[in-house]
Amino acid sequence: MTDTAFRMRTVAAGDDPADSFGLFSRDAVYDPYPFYQRLREREPVHWSERAGAWLITRYQDVFDLQGRADLSVDRTETLWSYLPRAGRERFSSVVAHYTRWLLYRDDAYHDRLKALLMRALTPRAVELLRPRIERRVTELLDGLDGREQFDAYLDFAARLPVLVMIDLLGLPSADESLIRHWSDRNSNFLFQPVTPDFEAMGAEQLANLDAQEDYFLPLIRARRERPGADLISAMVQAEVDGERLTDLEVFANCNMMAVAGGGTSRSAISLALLALQRFPDQLAKLVATPGLINLAAEEFLRFEAPTQRGIRTARADFTLGDKHIRTGEVLHVMIGAANRDPAMFADPHCLDLVRNPNRHTTLGHGVHYCLGANLARMELRLAVGGFVKRHPRYRIATDEIVYMDRTASRRLTALPVSVDGR
Numbered sequence: 001m002t003d004t005a006f007r008m009r010t011v012a013a014g015d016d017p018a019d020s021f022g023l024f025s026r027d028a029v030y031d032p033y034p035f036y037q038r039l040r041e042r043e044p045v046h047w048s049e050r051a052g053a054w055l056i057t058r059y060q061d062v063f064d065l066q067g068r069a070d071l072s073v074d075r076t077e078t079l080w081s082y083l084p085r086a087g088r089e090r091f092s093s094v095v096a097h098y099t100r101w102l103l104y105r106d107d108a109y110h111d112r113l114k115a116l117l118m119r120a121l122t123p124r125a126v127e128l129l130r131p132r133i134e135r136r137v138t139e140l141l142d143g144l145d146g147r148e149q150f151d152a153y154l155d156f157a158a159r160l161p162v163l164v165m166i167d168l169l170g171l172p173s174a175d176e177s178l179i180r181h182w183s184d185r186n187s188n189f190l191f192q193p194v195t196p197d198f199e200a201m202g203a204e205q206l207a208n209l210d211a212q213e214d215y216f217l218p219l220i221r222a223r224r225e226r227p228g229a230d231l232i233s234a235m236v237q238a239e240v241d242g243e244r245l246t247d248l249e250v251f252a253n254c255n256m257m258a259v260a261g262g263g264t265s266r267s268a269i270s271l272a273l274l275a276l277q278r279f280p281d282q283l284a285k286l287v288a289t290p291g292l293i294n295l296a297a298e299e300f301l302r303f304e305a306p307t308q309r310g311i312r313t314a315r316a317d318f319t320l321g322d323k324h325i326r327t328g329e330v331l332h333v334m335i336g337a338a339n340r341d342p343a344m345f346a347d348p349h350c351l352d353l354v355r356n357p358n359r360h361t362t363l364g365h366g367v368h369y370c371l372g373a374n375l376a377r378m379e380l381r382l383a384v385g386g387f388v389k390r391h392p393r394y395r396i397a398t399d400e401i402v403y404m405d406r407t408a409s410r411r412l413t414a415l416p417v418s419v420d421g422r
Protein backbone atom coordinates (compact mmCIF):
# COMPACT_ATOMS: atom_id res chain seq x y z
CA MET A 1 0.00 0.00 0.00
CA THR A 2 1.33 3.36 -0.88
CA ASP A 3 0.42 6.63 0.72
CA THR A 4 0.90 9.04 -2.15
CA ALA A 5 -0.17 11.93 0.03
CA PHE A 6 -0.97 14.94 -2.09
CA ARG A 7 0.72 17.60 -0.02
CA MET A 8 0.20 15.77 3.28
CA ARG A 9 1.63 18.15 5.85
CA THR A 10 4.22 16.55 8.14
CA VAL A 11 3.22 17.03 11.72
CA ALA A 12 5.57 16.53 14.66
CA ALA A 13 3.91 15.60 17.93
CA GLY A 14 4.57 17.82 20.93
CA ASP A 15 6.74 16.66 23.81
CA ASP A 16 5.15 18.29 26.83
CA PRO A 17 3.08 16.01 29.07
CA ALA A 18 1.56 19.08 30.78
CA ASP A 19 0.15 20.04 27.36
CA SER A 20 -1.08 16.48 26.62
CA PHE A 21 1.77 16.23 24.10
CA GLY A 22 0.10 18.88 21.90
CA LEU A 23 -3.19 17.04 21.40
CA PHE A 24 -5.24 20.23 21.55
CA SER A 25 -3.13 22.08 18.97
CA ARG A 26 -4.19 23.11 15.46
CA ASP A 27 -1.77 20.55 14.03
CA ALA A 28 -3.72 17.84 15.81
CA VAL A 29 -6.94 19.03 14.15
CA TYR A 30 -5.23 18.34 10.84
CA ASP A 31 -3.56 15.06 11.80
CA PRO A 32 -4.13 13.71 15.34
CA TYR A 33 -2.36 10.39 14.82
CA PRO A 34 1.25 11.37 15.71
CA PHE A 35 -0.14 12.95 18.90
CA TYR A 36 -2.05 9.80 19.81
CA GLN A 37 1.07 7.75 19.21
CA ARG A 38 3.11 9.97 21.52
CA LEU A 39 0.45 9.71 24.22
CA ARG A 40 0.13 5.94 23.84
CA GLU A 41 3.89 5.43 24.02
CA ARG A 42 4.57 7.85 26.87
CA GLU A 43 1.46 7.79 29.02
CA PRO A 44 -1.39 5.59 27.76
CA VAL A 45 -3.56 6.63 30.71
CA HIS A 46 -2.90 10.37 30.83
CA TRP A 47 -4.51 13.09 32.96
CA SER A 48 -5.24 16.20 30.87
CA GLU A 49 -5.75 19.46 32.75
CA ARG A 50 -7.12 21.06 29.60
CA ALA A 51 -9.81 18.39 29.14
CA GLY A 52 -10.29 17.85 32.88
CA ALA A 53 -10.25 14.18 32.02
CA TRP A 54 -8.17 11.05 31.59
CA LEU A 55 -7.14 10.37 27.98
CA ILE A 56 -7.00 6.65 27.19
CA THR A 57 -5.13 5.66 24.02
CA ARG A 58 -4.34 1.90 24.05
CA TYR A 59 -6.63 -0.34 21.98
CA GLN A 60 -7.27 -2.85 24.75
CA ASP A 61 -8.13 -0.17 27.32
CA VAL A 62 -10.44 1.65 24.89
CA PHE A 63 -12.20 -1.59 23.96
CA ASP A 64 -12.65 -2.60 27.62
CA LEU A 65 -13.93 0.82 28.69
CA GLN A 66 -16.40 1.08 25.79
CA GLY A 67 -18.00 -2.18 26.95
CA ARG A 68 -18.34 -1.31 30.65
CA ALA A 69 -21.96 -0.65 31.65
CA ASP A 70 -20.87 0.43 35.15
CA LEU A 71 -19.36 3.65 33.76
CA SER A 72 -21.73 6.56 33.20
CA VAL A 73 -22.33 8.39 29.91
CA ASP A 74 -24.13 11.25 31.67
CA ARG A 75 -22.82 14.54 30.28
CA THR A 76 -24.33 17.06 32.66
CA GLU A 77 -21.00 18.29 34.03
CA THR A 78 -19.30 18.24 30.62
CA LEU A 79 -22.16 20.25 29.09
CA TRP A 80 -21.93 22.89 31.81
CA SER A 81 -18.21 23.18 31.08
CA TYR A 82 -19.09 24.15 27.47
CA LEU A 83 -21.14 27.15 28.66
CA PRO A 84 -20.17 30.52 30.16
CA ARG A 85 -19.66 30.44 33.93
CA ALA A 86 -21.27 33.84 34.48
CA GLY A 87 -25.05 33.61 34.74
CA ARG A 88 -24.99 29.97 33.86
CA GLU A 89 -28.64 29.41 34.88
CA ARG A 90 -29.53 31.23 31.62
CA PHE A 91 -28.51 28.04 29.86
CA SER A 92 -30.21 25.40 32.00
CA SER A 93 -32.68 24.59 29.19
CA VAL A 94 -29.74 23.75 26.91
CA VAL A 95 -28.30 21.29 29.42
CA ALA A 96 -31.79 19.87 30.12
CA HIS A 97 -32.33 19.28 26.40
CA TYR A 98 -29.16 17.26 25.90
CA THR A 99 -29.63 15.23 29.06
CA ARG A 100 -32.82 13.87 27.42
CA TRP A 101 -30.77 12.27 24.65
CA LEU A 102 -30.59 8.47 24.83
CA LEU A 103 -26.90 8.79 23.96
CA TYR A 104 -26.27 10.45 27.32
CA ARG A 105 -28.50 8.24 29.50
CA ASP A 106 -27.53 5.33 31.73
CA ASP A 107 -29.20 2.17 32.98
CA ALA A 108 -32.90 1.28 32.70
CA TYR A 109 -34.16 4.37 30.86
CA HIS A 110 -31.38 4.01 28.31
CA ASP A 111 -31.92 0.29 27.83
CA ARG A 112 -35.68 0.54 27.28
CA LEU A 113 -35.56 3.49 24.90
CA LYS A 114 -32.72 1.91 23.00
CA ALA A 115 -34.54 -1.41 22.62
CA LEU A 116 -37.45 0.52 21.17
CA LEU A 117 -35.41 2.51 18.64
CA MET A 118 -33.39 -0.59 17.75
CA ARG A 119 -36.51 -2.15 16.26
CA ALA A 120 -36.44 0.47 13.53
CA LEU A 121 -32.76 -0.15 12.85
CA THR A 122 -32.26 -3.93 12.96
CA PRO A 123 -30.30 -5.40 10.04
CA ARG A 124 -33.61 -6.50 8.50
CA ALA A 125 -35.26 -3.11 8.89
CA VAL A 126 -32.21 -1.39 7.43
CA GLU A 127 -32.11 -3.86 4.53
CA LEU A 128 -35.65 -2.70 3.72
CA LEU A 129 -34.32 0.87 3.53
CA ARG A 130 -31.73 -0.14 0.93
CA PRO A 131 -33.76 0.78 -2.21
CA ARG A 132 -34.55 4.20 -0.74
CA ILE A 133 -30.93 4.91 0.11
CA GLU A 134 -29.81 3.66 -3.31
CA ARG A 135 -32.31 6.02 -4.90
CA ARG A 136 -31.01 8.94 -2.83
CA VAL A 137 -27.40 8.13 -3.87
CA THR A 138 -28.39 7.94 -7.53
CA GLU A 139 -30.35 11.21 -7.36
CA LEU A 140 -27.43 13.04 -5.76
CA LEU A 141 -24.94 11.72 -8.32
CA ASP A 142 -27.34 12.43 -11.21
CA GLY A 143 -27.66 16.01 -9.96
CA LEU A 144 -23.88 16.42 -10.31
CA ASP A 145 -23.68 14.91 -13.78
CA GLY A 146 -22.06 17.11 -16.39
CA ARG A 147 -19.92 18.99 -13.83
CA GLU A 148 -16.18 18.52 -14.05
CA GLN A 149 -15.64 19.82 -10.54
CA PHE A 150 -17.79 19.75 -7.45
CA ASP A 151 -17.53 19.50 -3.70
CA ALA A 152 -17.79 15.81 -2.80
CA TYR A 153 -18.29 16.83 0.84
CA LEU A 154 -21.00 19.51 0.60
CA ASP A 155 -22.70 18.32 -2.60
CA PHE A 156 -22.67 14.61 -1.85
CA ALA A 157 -21.36 13.22 1.46
CA ALA A 158 -23.05 15.81 3.67
CA ARG A 159 -26.38 15.54 1.85
CA LEU A 160 -27.02 11.81 1.86
CA PRO A 161 -27.21 11.17 5.65
CA VAL A 162 -29.55 14.14 6.14
CA LEU A 163 -31.85 12.85 3.42
CA VAL A 164 -31.78 9.37 4.97
CA MET A 165 -32.64 10.83 8.37
CA ILE A 166 -35.45 12.85 6.80
CA ASP A 167 -36.84 9.60 5.34
CA LEU A 168 -36.49 7.84 8.69
CA LEU A 169 -38.18 10.57 10.74
CA GLY A 170 -40.81 11.19 8.06
CA LEU A 171 -39.92 14.87 7.42
CA PRO A 172 -40.35 16.73 4.11
CA SER A 173 -37.33 16.56 1.76
CA ALA A 174 -37.65 20.34 1.33
CA ASP A 175 -36.45 20.76 4.94
CA GLU A 176 -33.03 19.26 4.19
CA SER A 177 -31.08 22.53 4.59
CA LEU A 178 -32.88 23.42 7.80
CA ILE A 179 -32.23 20.04 9.42
CA ARG A 180 -28.61 20.12 8.30
CA HIS A 181 -28.08 23.63 9.62
CA TRP A 182 -29.45 22.73 13.05
CA SER A 183 -27.53 19.49 13.23
CA ASP A 184 -24.30 21.29 12.25
CA ARG A 185 -24.69 23.97 14.90
CA ASN A 186 -25.57 21.45 17.59
CA SER A 187 -22.65 19.25 16.76
CA ASN A 188 -20.36 22.28 16.80
CA PHE A 189 -21.48 22.84 20.39
CA LEU A 190 -21.16 19.19 21.42
CA PHE A 191 -17.78 18.68 19.79
CA GLN A 192 -16.41 22.11 20.78
CA PRO A 193 -13.93 24.03 18.61
CA VAL A 194 -10.30 24.19 19.73
CA THR A 195 -10.77 27.78 20.97
CA PRO A 196 -14.46 28.13 21.79
CA ASP A 197 -16.35 31.39 22.40
CA PHE A 198 -18.58 30.07 25.20
CA GLU A 199 -20.87 33.11 25.33
CA ALA A 200 -21.59 33.11 21.58
CA MET A 201 -22.07 29.36 21.47
CA GLY A 202 -24.41 29.38 24.46
CA ALA A 203 -26.55 32.13 22.89
CA GLU A 204 -26.60 30.26 19.61
CA GLN A 205 -27.70 27.09 21.36
CA LEU A 206 -30.63 28.86 23.03
CA ALA A 207 -31.80 30.29 19.70
CA ASN A 208 -31.23 27.04 17.83
CA LEU A 209 -33.08 24.83 20.28
CA ASP A 210 -35.99 27.30 20.41
CA ALA A 211 -36.31 27.23 16.63
CA GLN A 212 -36.09 23.44 16.60
CA GLU A 213 -38.73 23.15 19.28
CA ASP A 214 -41.06 25.35 17.22
CA TYR A 215 -40.48 23.01 14.28
CA PHE A 216 -40.68 19.64 16.02
CA LEU A 217 -43.36 20.05 18.71
CA PRO A 218 -46.33 20.59 16.33
CA LEU A 219 -45.09 17.68 14.23
CA ILE A 220 -44.84 15.42 17.28
CA ARG A 221 -48.37 16.39 18.39
CA ALA A 222 -49.68 15.63 14.90
CA ARG A 223 -48.06 12.17 14.96
CA ARG A 224 -49.68 11.46 18.32
CA GLU A 225 -53.05 12.13 16.66
CA ARG A 226 -52.28 10.31 13.46
CA PRO A 227 -49.25 7.98 13.65
CA GLY A 228 -47.45 6.88 10.50
CA ALA A 229 -44.66 4.39 9.74
CA ASP A 230 -41.84 6.75 10.71
CA LEU A 231 -39.56 6.91 13.74
CA ILE A 232 -41.31 9.91 15.35
CA SER A 233 -44.55 7.92 15.32
CA ALA A 234 -42.74 4.94 16.87
CA MET A 235 -41.40 7.19 19.64
CA VAL A 236 -44.74 8.82 20.47
CA GLN A 237 -46.48 5.46 20.70
CA ALA A 238 -43.80 3.82 22.80
CA GLU A 239 -43.87 3.24 26.51
CA VAL A 240 -40.63 3.40 28.47
CA ASP A 241 -40.78 2.39 32.14
CA GLY A 242 -44.56 2.20 31.82
CA GLU A 243 -44.86 5.78 30.62
CA ARG A 244 -45.14 7.51 27.29
CA LEU A 245 -42.23 9.73 26.26
CA THR A 246 -43.04 13.41 26.69
CA ASP A 247 -43.05 15.73 23.67
CA LEU A 248 -39.74 17.19 24.86
CA GLU A 249 -38.19 13.71 25.11
CA VAL A 250 -39.33 12.80 21.61
CA PHE A 251 -38.01 16.12 20.31
CA ALA A 252 -34.64 15.59 22.04
CA ASN A 253 -34.25 12.15 20.50
CA CYS A 254 -35.23 13.38 17.01
CA ASN A 255 -32.50 15.95 17.36
CA MET A 256 -30.10 13.27 18.57
CA MET A 257 -30.81 11.12 15.52
CA ALA A 258 -30.14 14.04 13.20
CA VAL A 259 -26.85 14.90 14.95
CA ALA A 260 -25.63 11.36 15.70
CA GLY A 261 -26.61 10.03 12.29
CA GLY A 262 -26.03 13.07 10.10
CA GLY A 263 -22.59 14.32 11.06
CA THR A 264 -20.86 10.99 11.56
CA SER A 265 -21.96 9.39 8.31
CA ARG A 266 -21.01 12.38 6.21
CA SER A 267 -17.54 12.26 7.74
CA ALA A 268 -17.30 8.53 7.10
CA ILE A 269 -18.20 8.96 3.41
CA SER A 270 -16.03 11.99 2.70
CA LEU A 271 -13.01 10.72 4.64
CA ALA A 272 -13.26 7.41 2.77
CA LEU A 273 -13.16 9.27 -0.57
CA LEU A 274 -10.15 11.23 0.70
CA ALA A 275 -8.36 8.12 2.00
CA LEU A 276 -8.77 6.39 -1.37
CA GLN A 277 -6.92 9.29 -2.98
CA ARG A 278 -4.05 8.93 -0.53
CA PHE A 279 -3.82 5.23 -1.40
CA PRO A 280 -4.45 5.01 -5.17
CA ASP A 281 -3.59 1.31 -5.29
CA GLN A 282 -6.51 0.70 -2.94
CA LEU A 283 -8.81 2.83 -5.11
CA ALA A 284 -7.75 0.80 -8.15
CA LYS A 285 -8.53 -2.38 -6.23
CA LEU A 286 -12.02 -1.19 -5.33
CA VAL A 287 -12.73 -0.01 -8.88
CA ALA A 288 -11.63 -3.41 -10.22
CA THR A 289 -13.52 -5.40 -7.57
CA PRO A 290 -16.63 -3.51 -6.39
CA GLY A 291 -17.65 -6.53 -4.31
CA LEU A 292 -14.91 -5.54 -1.83
CA ILE A 293 -17.05 -2.67 -0.57
CA ASN A 294 -18.37 -4.40 2.57
CA LEU A 295 -14.89 -5.25 3.81
CA ALA A 296 -13.58 -1.89 2.60
CA ALA A 297 -16.22 -0.01 4.60
CA GLU A 298 -14.83 -1.51 7.82
CA GLU A 299 -11.37 -0.29 6.90
CA PHE A 300 -12.67 3.21 6.11
CA LEU A 301 -14.28 3.23 9.55
CA ARG A 302 -11.06 2.10 11.23
CA PHE A 303 -8.76 4.40 9.30
CA GLU A 304 -10.61 7.64 10.06
CA ALA A 305 -13.15 7.31 12.86
CA PRO A 306 -15.69 10.17 12.52
CA THR A 307 -16.12 10.26 16.32
CA GLN A 308 -12.63 10.31 17.78
CA ARG A 309 -13.56 9.90 21.44
CA GLY A 310 -16.24 8.54 23.68
CA ILE A 311 -16.78 10.01 27.14
CA ARG A 312 -17.40 8.13 30.37
CA THR A 313 -17.57 9.07 34.05
CA ALA A 314 -16.40 6.72 36.82
CA ARG A 315 -19.21 5.70 39.19
CA ALA A 316 -16.72 3.95 41.51
CA ASP A 317 -12.93 4.04 42.02
CA PHE A 318 -10.89 1.69 39.84
CA THR A 319 -7.36 1.16 38.58
CA LEU A 320 -6.35 1.45 34.94
CA GLY A 321 -2.75 0.55 34.09
CA ASP A 322 -0.72 2.26 36.80
CA LYS A 323 -3.29 5.00 37.43
CA HIS A 324 -6.02 5.25 40.04
CA ILE A 325 -9.31 6.59 38.66
CA ARG A 326 -11.60 8.16 41.26
CA THR A 327 -15.38 8.28 41.41
CA GLY A 328 -16.66 11.24 39.43
CA GLU A 329 -13.60 11.56 37.19
CA VAL A 330 -14.14 11.76 33.43
CA LEU A 331 -12.43 9.47 30.91
CA HIS A 332 -11.97 10.24 27.21
CA VAL A 333 -11.94 6.92 25.44
CA MET A 334 -9.80 7.70 22.40
CA ILE A 335 -11.36 5.73 19.55
CA GLY A 336 -9.12 7.23 16.86
CA ALA A 337 -6.01 6.29 18.86
CA ALA A 338 -7.16 2.73 19.49
CA ASN A 339 -7.78 2.21 15.77
CA ARG A 340 -4.16 3.05 14.99
CA ASP A 341 -2.59 1.00 17.82
CA PRO A 342 0.11 -1.23 16.30
CA ALA A 343 -0.46 -3.75 19.11
CA MET A 344 -3.80 -4.51 17.42
CA PHE A 345 -3.43 -3.55 13.75
CA ALA A 346 -0.46 -4.33 11.50
CA ASP A 347 0.68 -1.23 9.57
CA PRO A 348 -2.01 0.85 11.26
CA HIS A 349 -1.36 3.97 9.20
CA CYS A 350 -1.94 2.13 5.92
CA LEU A 351 -5.35 1.79 4.32
CA ASP A 352 -5.81 -1.90 3.54
CA LEU A 353 -9.26 -2.57 2.10
CA VAL A 354 -9.02 -6.31 2.70
CA ARG A 355 -7.87 -6.06 6.31
CA ASN A 356 -9.54 -8.97 8.06
CA PRO A 357 -10.23 -9.33 10.94
CA ASN A 358 -10.78 -5.64 11.55
CA ARG A 359 -12.05 -5.12 15.09
CA HIS A 360 -12.07 -1.34 15.06
CA THR A 361 -13.67 0.64 17.88
CA THR A 362 -15.42 3.18 15.64
CA LEU A 363 -19.00 2.18 16.42
CA GLY A 364 -18.40 1.17 20.04
CA HIS A 365 -19.75 -2.08 21.45
CA GLY A 366 -21.68 -3.43 24.39
CA VAL A 367 -24.47 -1.48 26.01
CA HIS A 368 -23.73 1.76 24.11
CA TYR A 369 -23.03 0.11 20.75
CA CYS A 370 -24.02 2.57 18.03
CA LEU A 371 -27.76 2.47 17.48
CA GLY A 372 -27.28 3.38 13.83
CA ALA A 373 -24.44 0.93 13.09
CA ASN A 374 -26.37 -1.06 10.48
CA LEU A 375 -27.61 2.10 8.82
CA ALA A 376 -24.18 3.75 8.93
CA ARG A 377 -22.62 0.72 7.23
CA MET A 378 -25.32 0.62 4.57
CA GLU A 379 -24.96 4.35 3.81
CA LEU A 380 -21.18 4.14 3.65
CA ARG A 381 -21.17 1.11 1.36
CA LEU A 382 -23.80 2.50 -1.02
CA ALA A 383 -22.36 6.02 -1.06
CA VAL A 384 -18.69 5.16 -1.61
CA GLY A 385 -19.47 2.16 -3.85
CA GLY A 386 -21.86 4.30 -5.94
CA PHE A 387 -19.46 7.24 -6.14
CA VAL A 388 -16.46 5.19 -7.21
CA LYS A 389 -18.52 3.34 -9.81
CA ARG A 390 -19.78 6.62 -11.29
CA HIS A 391 -16.44 8.46 -11.04
CA PRO A 392 -13.59 5.89 -10.98
CA ARG A 393 -11.05 8.56 -12.01
CA TYR A 394 -12.00 11.29 -9.53
CA ARG A 395 -9.14 13.44 -8.24
CA ILE A 396 -8.79 15.87 -5.35
CA ALA A 397 -8.96 19.40 -6.79
CA THR A 398 -7.30 21.39 -4.01
CA ASP A 399 -3.83 21.75 -2.53
CA GLU A 400 -5.04 21.91 1.01
CA ILE A 401 -7.62 19.86 2.83
CA VAL A 402 -9.25 21.89 5.61
CA TYR A 403 -10.71 20.14 8.65
CA MET A 404 -13.26 21.58 11.04
CA ASP A 405 -11.72 23.17 14.08
CA ARG A 406 -12.15 20.38 16.63
CA THR A 407 -10.32 17.34 17.93
CA ALA A 408 -13.18 15.21 19.28
CA SER A 409 -14.43 14.37 15.81
CA ARG A 410 -12.93 14.27 12.32
CA ARG A 411 -14.81 16.43 9.89
CA LEU A 412 -13.85 18.07 6.60
CA THR A 413 -15.07 21.53 5.56
CA ALA A 414 -14.91 20.71 1.85
CA LEU A 415 -13.63 18.06 -0.54
CA PRO A 416 -13.29 19.61 -4.00
CA VAL A 417 -12.89 16.91 -6.66
CA SER A 418 -12.53 16.89 -10.42
CA VAL A 419 -14.12 14.14 -12.46
CA ASP A 420 -14.43 13.24 -16.11
CA GLY A 421 -17.61 15.15 -17.08
CA ARG A 422 -20.25 12.95 -18.71
Ligand code: HEM
Nearest residue numbers: 103260261264265268306310362363364368370371372376
Ligand atom coordinates in the same frame (compact mmCIF):
# COMPACT_ATOMS: atom_id res chain seq x y z
C1 HEM B 1 -20.31 6.26 10.51
C2 HEM B 1 -21.33 6.68 11.22
C3 HEM B 1 -21.41 6.57 12.72
C4 HEM B 1 -20.41 6.53 13.65
C5 HEM B 1 -18.92 6.58 13.43
C6 HEM B 1 -21.04 6.42 14.94
C7 HEM B 1 -20.35 6.30 16.13
C8 HEM B 1 -20.94 5.97 17.33
C9 HEM B 1 -20.25 5.59 18.53
C10 HEM B 1 -18.73 5.50 18.68
C11 HEM B 1 -21.16 5.34 19.48
C12 HEM B 1 -20.89 4.83 20.88
C13 HEM B 1 -20.66 5.94 21.81
C14 HEM B 1 -20.18 5.43 23.15
O1 HEM B 1 -19.68 4.29 23.30
O2 HEM B 1 -20.29 6.23 24.05
C15 HEM B 1 -22.45 5.60 18.91
C16 HEM B 1 -23.62 5.52 19.58
C17 HEM B 1 -24.81 5.94 19.03
N1 HEM B 1 -25.06 6.23 17.72
FE1 HEM B 1 -23.75 6.20 16.23
N2 HEM B 1 -22.39 6.44 14.77
C18 HEM B 1 -22.66 6.51 13.42
C19 HEM B 1 -23.90 6.54 12.84
C20 HEM B 1 -25.07 6.64 13.52
C21 HEM B 1 -26.36 6.79 12.93
C22 HEM B 1 -26.65 6.75 11.42
C23 HEM B 1 -27.25 6.95 13.95
C24 HEM B 1 -28.73 7.14 13.91
C25 HEM B 1 -29.54 6.45 13.20
C26 HEM B 1 -26.50 6.86 15.19
C27 HEM B 1 -27.04 6.96 16.45
C28 HEM B 1 -26.37 6.62 17.60
C29 HEM B 1 -26.99 6.58 18.92
C30 HEM B 1 -28.42 6.94 19.25
C31 HEM B 1 -26.01 6.13 19.81
C32 HEM B 1 -26.16 5.93 21.31
C33 HEM B 1 -26.29 4.47 21.59
C34 HEM B 1 -26.28 4.18 23.06
O3 HEM B 1 -25.80 4.98 23.88
O4 HEM B 1 -26.78 3.13 23.41
N3 HEM B 1 -25.18 6.68 14.89
N4 HEM B 1 -22.29 5.95 17.58
